[in-house]
Amino acid sequence: xxxxxxxxxxxxxxxxxxxxxxxxxxxxxxxxxxxxxxxxxxxxxxxxxxxxxxxxxxxxxxxxxxxxxxxxxxxxxxxxxxxxxxxxxxxxxxxxxxxxxxxxxxxxxxxxxxxxxxxxxxxxxxxxxxxxxxxxxxxxxxxxxxxxxxxxxxxxxxxxxxxxxxxxxxxxxxxxxxxxxxxxxxxxxxxxxxxxxxxxxxxxxxxxxxxxxxxxxxxxxxxxxxxxxxxxxxxxxxxxxxxxxxxxxxxxxxxxxxxxxxx
Numbered sequence: 585x586x587x588x589x590x591x592x593x594x595x596x597x598x599x600x601x602x603x604x605x606x607x608x609x610x611x612x613x614x615x616x617x618x619x620x621x622x623x624x625x626x627x628x629x630x631x632x633x634x635x636x637x638x639x640x641x642x643x644x645x646x647x648x649x650x651x652x653x654x655x656x657x658x659x660x661x662x663x664x665x666x667x668x669x670x671x672x673x674x675x676x677x678x679x680x681x682x683x684x685x686x687x688x689x690x691x692x693x694x695x696x697x698x699x700x701x702x703x704x705x706x707x708x709x710x711x712x713x714x715x716x717x718x719x720x721x722x723x724x725x726x727x728x729x730x731x732x733x734x735x736x737x738x739x740x741x742x743x744x745x746x747x748x749x750x751x752x753x754x755x756x757x758x759x760x761x762x763x764x765x766x767x768x769x770x771x772x773x774x775x776x777x778x779x780x781x782x783x784x785x786x787x788x789x790x791x792x793x794x795x796x797x798x799x800x801x802x803x804x805x806x807x808x809x810x811x812x813x814x815x816x817x818x819x820x821x822x823x824x825x826x827x828x829x830x831x832x833x834x835x836x837x838x839x840x841x842x843x844x845x846x847x
Contacts (some may be wrong), residue, residue, distance in 0.1 A: 589648045590702030597648075603693040605646035606839050609683065610634040610655045611708065613701040616665035617640060617750040618808035619769040623667035625754055627654045632705045632761045633728050636828045637835060645839045651754075653679065655795040657703050665807045673707055680711035688719045693724040694838055698831070702749070704789070719779065727752070728827060729787050731834075734790050735826030741814040744789035745776035746796025748798055751810015752819070770812040771805070778802050786810065 585596045589607065592600070612627025631652040638649040655669045656676045662668045680747070684695050697708055699843065708725050715723055737752055740746070747753040751774075758765050776786055778801045784790035786809075797807055 585708050587647060587649050589643050589650045590811055591757065592648070592696070597690070600646050600648055602735055603646035604694065604839070605648050605692065606639055606641075606696060607648045607650060607687055608695040608833055608835075609650045609654060609690050609695065611652065611680070611686045611699045611701065613656045613658055613698055614667065614668040614669040615662045616807045617754065618774075618806050618812065619722045620766045620771070620812055621661070621750050621758055622763060622765075624654070625702040625750070625758055625763075627652050628761065628763055629723070629754065630698050630755050631730055632757075633700070633827055633831065634698045635803060637831045639827065640832050641835060647835070649784070650683075653683070655703055658701075659703065659799055660809065661678075661812060661829060676704065677711045677714075679701065680708050681714055684711070684715055684723050685718070687725075688715070688721050693721045695721075696727045696835065696838065698728060699725060700728045719771065720820045722843060726831065726834065731792070731830045732757075732823050732827040733788050736819075736837045737769075739819050739822050740788070741816075741819070742811040743775065744785035746814070747775050747786045747788055747809035747810075748809035750789070750808040751775070751821070752815045753810070755812040755815035756820035757824055758820070759815060759835045760824045767812075770815070771808050772813050774804055774806060774808040775811045776802060776809050787829070805821060 610630035612630040614623050617625040635716050640646050641647045657673050658670045707788050712723050742752040782793045784792045
C-alpha cells in the first residue's frame with residue numbers, strides 16, 4: 585500500500601487503521617523568504633522532511649503521509665513583500681482541529697503534525713489540546729527546527745542572529761533538498777542584532793523567556809532575518825539527515841506507545 589494517504593483506496597485505509605498506522609500531516613506557509621528563496625519554503629521543508637521520515641519507516645511500521653497544509657497565519661509585516669497568503673488565527677486552529685478530528689473519527693489514533701512555520705506552534709498546540717479533550721487519542725505536534733537544533737549548532741557558520749527567517753538554516757535545508765535557491769541574491773547584513781537576556785538571538789541561539797516579536801525589534805530591508813550567505817548544501821545535508829533520523833526515532837516511540845487505561 586502506498587504511503588501517500590490520497591493514493592490509498594478506502595479499503596486500504598481501513599487496513600491501515602487496523603494496523604494502528606501513524607499519520608503524518610506536514611504544515612507550512614506561503615510567504616516571502618527574501619529574494620533568494622521560494623515563497624513556499626516553510627511548506628517545502630515540512631513536506632520534504634515528512635516524506636523522508638515516512639519513506640524511511642515504510643515497511644517497518646504502518647505509516648501514511650497527508651498532503652501539506654500550505655496556508656496558515658503570519659504577521660502582517662511579511663506582507664510588505666509579495667508572496668504572503670495568510671488565514672486568520674482561529675482558522676488555523678479550526679483547520680488543524682477538523683483535519684485531525686476527521687482522522688480520529690475514521691479510526692486512526694496516532695496523528696503527528698509536523699510544522700515548518702514559526703507562527704504556528706501556539707495555534708497548533710491549542711488545536712491539539714482541544715482534540716485531546718474531545719477524543720480518546722493523543723495527537724502530537726513536532727516543530728521541524730526543534731529536531732534540527734543539536735545538529736545545526738554543531739555545523740552552523742553564522743553567528744547568533746544568523747538563523748531566524750530565510751537565514752542559514754532554512755537556506756541550507758532548501759539547498760540540500762534540491763529546491764531552487766538563488767544564492768547570488770542572498771542578502772548580507774540582515775542578521776538579527778538585538779540582544780537581551782530575555783530573548784533568544786535566533787531560533788538556535790539562546791532561550792526565549794518572553795514572546796517579543798522579531799518584526800517589532802528590528803526592521804529588515806529584504807524580508808530576511810539571518811545570514812543566508814554562509815548557507816551550503818553540505819550544512820543542509822548534515823542537518824536534514826539528523827532531523828529526519830531524530831524524527832524517525834520519535835515516530836517509532838509514538839507508534840509503540842499505548843495510553844494508560846482511562847487516559
